[in-house]
Amino acid sequence: MTAGPHAKLAELGLVLPEVVPPLADYVPAVQSGRHVYVSGQLPLSEGKLLATGRVGAGVSAEQAKDLAARCALNALAAIDALVGLETVVKIVKVTGFVASADGFTGQPAVVNGASELFGSVFGEAGRHARSAVGVAELPLGAPVEVEVIVEVA
Template identity: 75%
Template sequence: MGVTEKLAELGLTLPPVVPPVASYVPAVRSGDHVFTSGQLPMVDGALTATGKVGAEVSAEDATAAARVCALNALAAIDALVGIDSVVRIVKVVGFVASAPGFTGQPGVINGASNLLGELFGDAGIHARSAVGVAELPLGAAVEVEMIVEVAPA
């Protein structure tokens, strides 16, 4: 079963690609890899979670936001090369706007990682970093970027 069918089975659709908010593109291909820009939890042009996780945003809401970030990254990949050309998820980097003392960044970024596992199975198992930061663009609570391997062009 391809990723497109798996998305449908899970009741998900890839959203439109989120337009860049500065001077960059959503994704770039280099050889057999696609690198996404950091994706925020945007749905229909609005952030789903703003503020610091562990203060204004619960860990649960941030985890859901990380899932949205992953869907947005997949949409950028799909627009560039087609989602079904993804061979494996290589690396995920997640940034969490964290309140002082919040140390649950890995759990928050599981929102993205678990979705990738659901969609890609063993090919969705990836290397990862989950980093707490003071601020993210537009006040977002979470940001996720990916590196994926794709079928040769």
């Protein structure tokens, strides 16, 4: 029997945070049929943004990769609060937005932080379709934002 997602998180030394409260008029996650759509998650911890700035100018790609993993952890918290992580059948789609300095083209490597976390927690069910998009600015000056679509039982 394989370990469930909570056990995998514990093995990784991770604890699900409290669900990040919305910054505007939306909900953290919503279920429609067998899918849960998670709103864009910022790298917040205890209500504070872990870093600000653009990747490639003030924020390193490696730091941004770690921040993307934090965004993914926040997404898992939203999923858990709505339907429970144990109901996740498949991570279907991940979209990562990277606030990018002029000339920075390493968005896929940054968003790997989120993808790798989902793979570590869900194994093959964590493999997903993905987009990694460079943008000029993100809310609150965040370097990265991640949104997720999951299939649930």
